[in-house]
Amino acid sequence: MNINVTLIVQMIVFATVVWISMKFIWPMIMEAIEERNKTISEGLAAAEQGQKKLIDAESEVTVLISKARKQASSILDQANSRATSIMEDAKSDGEKKRARILTTAKEEAEQEAIKLKEGLKAEVASLAIAGAEKILTREIKASDHETLLKKLAKKIK
Numbered sequence: 001m002n003i004n005v006t007l008i009v010q011m012i013v014f015a016t017v018v019w020i021s022m023k024f025i026w027p028m029i030m031e032a033i034e035e036r037n038k039t040i041s042e043g044l045a046a047a048e049q050g051q052k053k054l055i056d057a058e059s060e061v062t063v064l065i066s067k068a069r070k071q072a073s074s075i076l077d078q079a080n081s082r083a084t085s086i087m088e089d090a091k092s093d094g095e096k097k098r099a100r101i102l103t104t105a106k107e108e109a110e111q112e113a114i115k116l117k118e119g120l121k122a123e124v125a126s127l128a129i130a131g132a133e134k135i136l137t138r139e140i141k142a143s144d145h146e147t148l149l150k151k152l153a154k155k156i157k
Contacts, residue, residue, distance in 0.1 A: 127155055 131152045 124156060127152060 131148060134148055
């Protein structure tokens with residue numbers, strides 16, 4: 001086999017191209033690849049952080065919703081107890097007013113009954129006096145006396 005000069009020149013040119021590529025082009029390519037790797041790894045790290053933040057936010061939202069539900073339940077319980085309290089107060093006030101009205105009505109009825117009794121006593125007394133006057137002015141006979149008493153009894157009824 002004969003090695004001729006073109007083959008040697010081609011080998012020298014190839015070695016020169018490889019050396020120039022390794023000296024100047026390869027570092028730029030490696031720098032671009034490393035930069036791309038760095039960008040990708042930063043993106044992945046940011047995605048992981050975002051995922052963690054999303055999970056944390058979801059758990060925080062769950063806690064906040066739970067607190068809000070508890071607070072709403074507490075507010076409802078307070079409102080219900082306040083409504084019950086207001087109803088009981090209104091009921092007791094109504095019973096007090098009813099008792100006052102009944103007491104007042106009883107007192108008025110008693111006073112009216114006393115007035116009527118006094119009026120009846122006065123009327124009975126005047127009828128008794130009138131009957132006695134008639135009896136005394138007439139001659140006392142048993143039949144007249146009985147008739148007067150019957151008339152007097154009718155007037156009293």
